[in-house]
Amino acid sequence: MNVLIVFCHPEPRSFNGAMKEIAVQSLERLGHRVEVSDLYAERFDPVEGPTHYAERVEPNTFFPLTEQRHAFECTALPADVKREIARLERADLVILQFPLWWHGLPAMLKGWFDRVMVYGGLYSGSMRYDRGHLAGKRAICSVTTGSPATAFTRHGRGGDMATLMWPTHCSLYYLGMEVLAPQVVYGVQGGGLSYQAESEFREHLECAKQAWAERLTRLEDARPIPFSGWRDWDEHGVLQSEHPLAWRV
């Protein structure tokens, strides 16, 4: 497999950095080719806006999707976006490695979606979900949280993890990818904030690395999260009322 790891953390010596490193080592040992998009190290610009489009279709009003489509068609996309698309095209498996910040992706990684997943190139009205451009590829989120696991259970105060992951999982599926259940490490606190002693922190990290390395051996055969698709929907994109899922979702 070709694997793309999109790594989003400002500190290479972080828990997230260690998770990225063990993934590179483990996957290479298994014979896969690994490429890393290190968004902070590459100073990726997460802000979609007019500055990225020199030749505008609409010089007076900036419509992001219009300019994305036009730039894609003219092969005039910004160099960093082209690079990220090329990496995606090469990948069989995409791993997003990030800390949960404010109940979601860090801005840097959110902007990777905003800018790289260009309209008219990576998706369109007819090219999305199970007819998506990235069909045949798999994706998995590897996430760390500050709060402990209990806070993210069904009745936990942080909201259950499945709900917090839904927007990102939905975006990955929108692009056509199969989404695997996330790898989540809870209760990661560093830099003297922790109630955990340094040795406990190290132990937590070693444990997490081992679990991740072990899981990475099993991703090829893993069953993806089931999503409904075009044949399940009516013309409004709503689950058909007689669909077996409709009574219980």
Place this chain on the structure above:
Amino acid sequence: MNVLIVFCHPEPRSFNGAMKEIAVQSLERLGHRVEVSDLYAERFDPVEGPTHYAERVEPNTFFPLTEQRHAFECTALPADVKREIARLERADLVILQFPLWWHGLPAMLKGWFDRVMVYGGLYSGSMRYDRGHLAGKRAICSVTTGSPATAFTRHGRGGDMATLMWPTHCSLYYLGMEVLAPQVVYGVQGGGLSYQAESEFREHLECAKQAWAERLTRLEDARPIPFSGWRDWDEHGVLQSEHPLAWRV
């Protein structure tokens, strides 16, 4: 009331820009003081990272929360973060005006949370949720979506809107704010992508502006979204099993 509108769109002449403008006008006409954080116009930097901290507690390893707390305590936070905090402190009502991009906040607005809501200043382990620093203030999201409303119903392919808004609503509540039901305008497409003719687009906009202006007259008495709080949770932050909500959430 003092109202802060956090406006996040790269184009002032956009649907979102018009929604921001009508809010300013309507609120001022009602006698409120309005301040706007125009994130794109002010070139807000949404990327949390070591570049924002000149005097580091930990010069060798960047722990975001550690540096946030330290900078807050030394009043050494970056100028833009200080400005946004001052705006928040002045506000009785906070309006977030943004387009739904990739099932969530645009990176620019996500980074406003990542950078401005500093640990040790705007929240801590004991200062959050209904004991949050911003208690007594109210917040509301005013959102536009590209897809039509049906796609965001309970069985819609985009996922239901309540789920997509949950991470942001949870973040606002985490800070102590009361969260009002969002103002959502569906099916906003511009720049020649639209199946809607220009006149239909204008009509859609006028309709949305009117509804928003009307709703803004009623926000002071509006009932916020109910959340569970400290007295509902056990020591792990989980809804107490005998709590009346536990059986049905």
